[in-house]
Amino acid sequence: MFLFKNSNQWFLYLFLNILFRRVLGFIGYPSKYDISPSSVSDRCTFSLASTLNDENGQRVDVDDNLYATKPSSKSSFGLTDEDFTSWLSAELSNAPGRQVYETTFDSAVLAIVKWRQRFRGNPAVWKRIFKKDRVFKELIESAPILHSVQKFVNNHANSETEDDKITILDLCSGKGYLSMFLSEILPPEKVAKIILVDKAWAMCNSEVLPHHMNWDHIYGDIPHANDGSTIKQVEGEISEQRFLPKSNLTYFTTWPIPLHTSKQDLKQSCNQRQTKKHIFDRTKGPILILAIHLCGTLSLRAVDFFNNNENVKMFCLKPCCLPGMVHAKRNDTFKIGRHSFPAEDVCSNGSFTKKDWSGPPRWHLEKKFILWSDHLYKGIDIDVSGDSNSDLNSLKKFGRKSKR
DSSP states (O other), rough: OOSSHHHHHHHHHHHHHHHHHHHHTTTOOOOOTTTOOOTOOOSSSOOTTTTTTTTTTTTTOOTTTTTOOHHHSSOGGGOOOOHHHHHHHHHTTTTTTTTTTTHHHHHHHHHHHHHHHHHOHHHHHHHHHHHHHHHHHHHHHHHHHHHHHHHHHHHSSOOOGGGEEEEEEEOOTTTOOHHHHHHHHHHHHEEEEEEEETTSSOOOOOOOOTTTTHHHHHOOOOOOTTSSSSSEETTEEEEEEEOOOOOOBBBGSSSSEEEEOOOOTEEEEEEEEHHHIIITTTTOOOOOEEEEEEEEHHHHHHHHHHHTTEEEEEEEEEOOOOHHHHHHTTTEEEEEEEEEGGGGGTTTTTTTETTTTESGGGGGGGHHHHHHHHHHHHTTTOOOOOOOHHHHHHHHHHHHHHOO
C-alpha cells in the first residue's frame, strides 16, 4: 500500500508508474499470450513445431500451478532412484502436454534418472545439468519434437551397416538437453550419432576457456570412487564396474547414442559451407535436422540446410524471436527456397537474453510471429498438394513437416 500526502504526489506516482510500464514493455501487462519463460515458453504463438498445440491441432492449456509442488529439501543424490522417479513423475503430472504425450514424458523421466545415475559421484556436473525448472521447461517445449523423432526413427528400417544409420543434427543446441533426451530414448542400433551445433562450444580438441560452454557432461573425465570403482556403459545401461584401472574414461563413452559437439556460427557463410562439406556431404545415411528456439535469421539458415541437402529426411523447426530491425532499416529482402518476402514485414525490436525478454509485450507481436512462421513454411521446398490452408492445418497437427 502506498500513502500520499497530496494530490500532486499521487499524480506524479501515477505518471511515473505508467511511464515505467511503457518503457519496460511487458512489465505490468500480463496476458494469456505472455506466459512466463520459467514455466513454459510461448515465444511463438504459431510456430513450425508449437509446444502448445497437441497432435490434433488443439491448443494445450498451461497450468499456472505447474511448479506449485515444492522440491524435496534433501539433495537429489540423497533419494533412491525409485523415489527420485516418483518425485519427477509427480512434479510433471500437470505439465502442459503431459496427457497428450504421455509415453514421451514417461520416457523422458527415465532418461533424467539415467542422467542422475551417470553423474553420481560428480555433484558439480549434476548440479549444473539438473536445474529443475530449466529441465522441465526444456522437456515441455521439446515433447512434440521428441514424439515426432521417436515415431520417425522407430519406422526407419533397421540399419545393416553403420552408413545406413540416422544422424541427428541439433542446431543451436545450447547445453544439449534435447540431444541428451534423444540419446537415452532412441534405439542406438538405428542412430549413429547426434551432433550438437552451437557457436558457444570450444573447437574440437582445444582448451575450454571461460567464455565457452562447459562440456564436461559430454567429454568430462569420470571420477573414480575411493574403492577404485568407476562407471561403465554396458549394453545401454549404466552399471558399476569395480577395480578398473584408472584410465582416460570420459562421459562420452557412457551415452547410448554418441553426442558430438560442433562449433559453428550459422550466420557466417563460411561456417555454412563447412557444415555442408564436413557433415551433409560426408554423411551417407539419412539426416534429421532439429532446429529448436532459433533466434531471428537463424531460422532462415535452418531452412536453407533442409532445402539444399537431399539426405535430410526430416526437419523440425521452432522459431524463437523475430529478426532484428536492422534488416528492415536496410530494406533487406529475405529469400529461402523459391520464396522471398520483405524483411520489414517480420522484423521487430526485442530479443531473449537467456530466459529474460527485452522488448515490447510479446502478445503485441502475435501477428508478426504468425506471418514469420508462414513465410518460413512457404520457403520450404517441398512438393505439396491442395490449398495452403490444408497444409497449415497439417502442420499444426503434427508440429513438423517431413520433406521426402
